[in-house]
Amino acid sequence: MQRSTPGDVAYTWIIGLLAGLGILILIGPVLVVIATSFTTSQTLKFPPPGLSLRWYGELFNPARSAQIHTAALNSLWVAGLATAIGGVLAVLAALAISRVARPSARVLEASFLSPLVLPTLSYGLAALMFFSVLGIRPSLNLLIAGHLVVIAPFVFRTTLASLSQLDPALLEASANLGASRLYGFRRITLPLIAPGIAAGCFLAFISSMDNVPVSLFLSTARTAMLPIRMWGMMETTLDVRIAAIAGVLILATLILMIVMDRLTGLTRRMSG
Amino acid sequence: MAAAAAASGGVPGARVDWRLAAPLGLTYLAFFAAPFAILLGISFYADAEQTRLGLDSWTKFYGDAFYRKVIFDTLKLGVFAVLATTLLAYPLALVFRASGPRVQRLLIFIILMPLLTSVVIRTFAWIVILAREGVLNQTLMGLGLTATPLNLLQTELGLVIALTQIEMPLMLLPLLTIMNQMDQNLVDASRALGASKWRTFFRVILPLTLPGWIAGATLVFASATTAFISQSVIGGARLVYLPSLIWQQSMVVYNWPFAAVASLTLLFTVLAGIMALGWLGRFARTS
Numbered sequence: 222m223q224r225s226t227p228g229d230v231a232y233t234w235i236i237g238l239l240a241g242l243g244i245l246i247l248i249g250p251v252l253v254v255i256a257t258s259f260t261t262s263q264t265l266k267f268p269p270p271g272l273s274l275r276w277y278g279e280l281f282n283p284a285r286s287a288q289i290h291t292a293a294l295n296s297l298w299v300a301g302l303a304t305a306i307g308g309v310l311a312v313l314a315a316l317a318i319s320r321v322a323r324p325s326a327r328v329l330e331a332s333f334l335s336p337l338v339l340p341t342l343s344y345g346l347a348a349l350m351f352f353s354v355l356g357i358r359p360s361l362n363l364l365i366a367g368h369l370v371v372i373a374p375f376v377f378r379t380t381l382a383s384l385s386q387l388d389p390a391l392l393e394a395s396a397n398l399g400a401s402r403l404y405g406f407r408r409i410t411l412p413l414i415a416p417g418i419a420a421g422c423f424l425a426f427i428s429s430m431d432n433v434p435v436s437l438f439l440s441t442a443r444t445a446m447l448p449i450r451m452w453g454m455m456e457t458t459l460d461v462r463i464a465a466i467a468g469v470l471i472l473a474t475l476i477l478m479i480v481m482d483r484l485t486g487l488t489r490r491m492s493g
Numbered sequence: 494m495a496a497a498a499a500a501s502g503g504v505p506g507a508r509v510d511w512r513l514a515a516p517l518g519l520t521y522l523a524f525f526a527a528p529f530a531i532l533l534g535i536s537f538y539a540d541a542e543q544t545r546l547g548l549d550s551w552t553k554f555y556g557d558a559f560y561r562k563v564i565f566d567t568l569k570l571g572v573f574a575v576l577a578t579t580l581l582a583y584p585l586a587l588v589f590r591a592s593g594p595r596v597q598r599l600l601i602f603i604i605l606m607p608l609l610t611s612v613v614i615r616t617f618a619w620i621v622i623l624a625r626e627g628v629l630n631q632t633l634m635g636l637g638l639t640a641t642p643l644n645l646l647q648t649e650l651g652l653v654i655a656l657t658q659i660e661m662p663l664m665l666l667p668l669l670t671i672m673n674q675m676d677q678n679l680v681d682a683s684r685a686l687g688a689s690k691w692r693t694f695f696r697v698i699l700p701l702t703l704p705g706w707i708a709g710a711t712l713v714f715a716s717a718t719t720a721f722i723s724q725s726v727i728g729g730a731r732l733v734y735l736p737s738l739i740w741q742q743s744m745v746v747y748n749w750p751f752a753a754v755a756s757l758t759l760l761f762t763v764l765a766g767i768m769a770l771g772w773l774g775r776f777a778r779t780s
Contacts (some may be wrong), residue, residue, distance in 0.1 A: 232690035240588040243581035244600075246658045247607050250618030253628060257621055265621050267628050301592070310517040317513035326509050331519040333517060336525070338711060342736050343756040344528065347741055350535055351528035373517060418665050431611045433722050437740070451613045452722055459620070462627045467614040472608045 250313055255471065258464035274467040286462065288449060295440075296447040299361060300429035303368035304376075308422045309377035310369075312414075319384035334378060336371040344371065345438035352439070359441045367435040372428050376421035383417025384410075416485035425480045427474065534622050536753035543750065554758065560738075564758060567718050567735045570652065571766055572719035575710045577657040578664040582709065586668045587698075589673075604669075609661035616723045619655035620646065622725070638759045647729035655727050663716060664709035671705030692725040700777065714766045719759065735759040 253267055258276060260269030280286050314333055319324040336344070348367050357363065387410065395405040436446040446465075454460045539547030554560050568688040589600050607615060622628045623645040630642040645651035679701065683693040728734065735755055743752035 226689060227689045232694070236584040236587055238666065239581055239584035243585040243661065244603060246581065246654075247661060248603055250615055250622060250658055251606055251610055253621055254614060255619040265624075266626070267621055267631075276619055310520060313513045314517035317510040321507045321509050323507075323509065329509065329518065332521065338715045338763070338767060340736075340759050342719045342721055342739065343532070343760045344525070344753060346739060346756045347528035347532035349526070349743070350749065351531045352533055366524050370521065373520075377517075427609055431613075433612060434719065436555050436629070437721065438743070448611060448613045448722075451617075451725070453613075455617055455620070455726055462616070464621075467611070467617065470614065471610055473605075478605065478609060 231312055252470065253465045254464055257461070258468040260461060260464075262460070265461060265464070276461045277468065279461050280465040280471070288445065289447075289466065291461070292445040292447045292450040295361060295364075295444060296430050299364045299368055299446065300426050302365045303342065303372055303429050304422050304426045306365070307369040307373035307425060308376045311373040311378050311421070312418055315377050315380035315384060319381055320389075330381070334374045337378075341371050341432075341434040342437075345434045345436075348435065349438040358445060359439060361444050363474050364436065364439050364446070366446060367439050368429045368432055371432065372425035375424040375428060376418060379417045379421030379424070380414060383414040389412055420481065420485045423477065423485075427477075430470075532756060534603050535749055536757055539756065541640050541746075541750065550754045552750065554754045560755075563733050563735060563738055564762060566733070568762055568766070570649070570656070570724075570734060571714040571718040571762075573649075573653045574656045574660050575650040575664075575713050577653055578661045578713050579710070580667055581657065582661060582664040583706075586672045586673075586702075588741060589669055590672045601669075604662050604665050607658060610623040612659060612720070613722055615659050616655065616726050619651075619658070619723075619727060623651045623655070644686070646727060647731050649728075649732060652723065652727045652732065655723055656720060657722065659723060660713040660716050663712040664706075667705045667708035667712075668702065668704075671702045675701050703777050704774060707770050711767050711770050714770070718763055718766070735762065 256269060257265055257267055259272045259274070261271035261273045261275060262264065262269060280289065283290065311333070314329070318329050345367070348363075349470045352359070352363055391409050391413075392405050395409055396402070400408070431448060432446075433448050433452070436449050440449055451463055451466060454463055535543065536550055537546055537548070538544040539549035566746065585600070585604075589597060619629075624630070625642040625644070625646075627645075629645065630639075633639045634642065645654070675698070679697055680693060683697045684690075688696065718734070719736055721740065724732070724734045725737050725740070728737075735758060739752050739755045739759065742748050742755055
């Protein structure tokens with residue numbers, strides 16, 4: 222290594238400062254919201270004048286927050302079913318094209334991943350028009366169909382990645398030892414790709430819970446979804462209960478994330 | 494059975510097992526491709542009541558300077574979000590690369606945390622921070638950097654700041670992956686041969702990590718241009734982007750053909766951005 226020049230010192234400082242700013246900007250808002258959720262005040266003052274569980278009490282009070290509870294249950298139901306159905310379809314599709322080098326497989330792969338980059342807001346409006354042309358009235362089932370399409374790519378991608386790391390020799394060995402293909406799949410392939418499937422399902426579930434573009438067009442007052450309800454609260458009143466919802470969601474996500482990390486090495490998987 | 498066959502088939506010339514691909518494929522045809530076809534069809538109605546066919550919705554949209562500005566502003570917002578996330582994500586990725594495993598795990602956690610926090614909540618956080626009496630103005634005034642509170646909400650600057658946080662994990666994850674795969678010997682060689690750190694960054698690290706950056710930039714661009722909640726809540730009524738225009742035309746004015754044109758325009762805008770980035774990638778590889 223050579224001696225540090227002033228330029229090198231400046232490089233180290235600038236990179237360090239920008240990285241620090243990056244970390245601050247990433248976690249700052251999350252911390253601010255959590256702190257705000259414990260405020261005693263009527264408004265979104267930061268720092269809070271005093272700490273209390275007042276807004277969590279409001280949030281969990283069935284009489285005061287019934288609409289929020291309905292929206293949260295709707296969101297959980299839709300996210301659960303969309304992840305389950307979309308997950309199965311995506312795993313099957315990943316099995317179908319893994320290790321196939323043909324152009325047809327690449328085309329399928331790109332199509333199945335396309336909701337990740339195509340604007341889902343355009344898709345939300347398209348889905349609304351489609352169902353209204355068909356004369357189908359809005360319901361939670363429509364929301365499940367819409368969410369399923371935009372969250373299946375998460376499972377598809379992680380399953381495909383797991384399959385690409387699977388050693389084919391393992392299955393050949395099991396076949397040579399007389400195992401049927403189904404048996405080999407059940408006892409060898411599935412256990413080895415299960416962490417990938419689980420990580421994908423976790424991401425799919427979270428992104429369905431958080432989906433705005435599709436829910437915006439397909440949900441109605443009767444089938445309200447949590448993010449849309451929160452958007453409405455934010456547009457009109459800037460209700461402090463939003464911060465309390467944030468607190469609950471962040472805690473739930475954190476717990477889920479730690480569990481998933483233990484089970485599947487989620488953080489390793491996501492960093493490649 | 495078929496499942497195992499597909500999974501084990503590492504052989505050259507392996508075929509797509511259509512029986513397994515069909516369920517997702519058909520679902521996509523029915524619930525993804527068909528809706529877009531309907532959207533395209535509706536855009537060719539000339540009037541809001543959808544009685545007359547014609548190109549009027551298209552000509553009205555592209556003939557009006559206001560709507561052309563909306564398209565331009567949407568593109569600009571996507572580009573600014575990519576630039577801002579790049580400026581912070583590269584240094585963070587470099588620090589990540591230089592850190593030990595414990596710090597790396599902590600950094601991954603910090604990066605994933607906002608990604609797993611609802612977009613609505615992240616936007617809400619930025620209202621608390623950017624408001625006139627918000628955290629940022631209090632800090633700036635406390636440090637004596639500004640005498641009067643800055644207006645950050647309902648400005649493009651405020652929106653770009655918020656989107657930088659909201660989209661940064663999308664830039665960071667592919668960038669971290671490729672940084673980890675980069676050969677340290679190349680960096681060391683550049684330094685040993687006398688290149689400064691800046692030169693090493695621009696001539697060695699940047700080109701080697703460009704594919705990761707392109708993947709990240711694609712996601713950030715696609716996401717920032719369609720971030721309806723952040724655009725409408727932080728941008729307010731004064732700043733109009735394609736998503737809020739689509740919302741207003743479809744759900745407030747009920748001009749579906751016009752909303753369809755705006756929606757397809759958003760789709761083309763995003764595709765154009767993705768293609769431009771892809772072209773940049775090819776260009777970078779050949780030069």
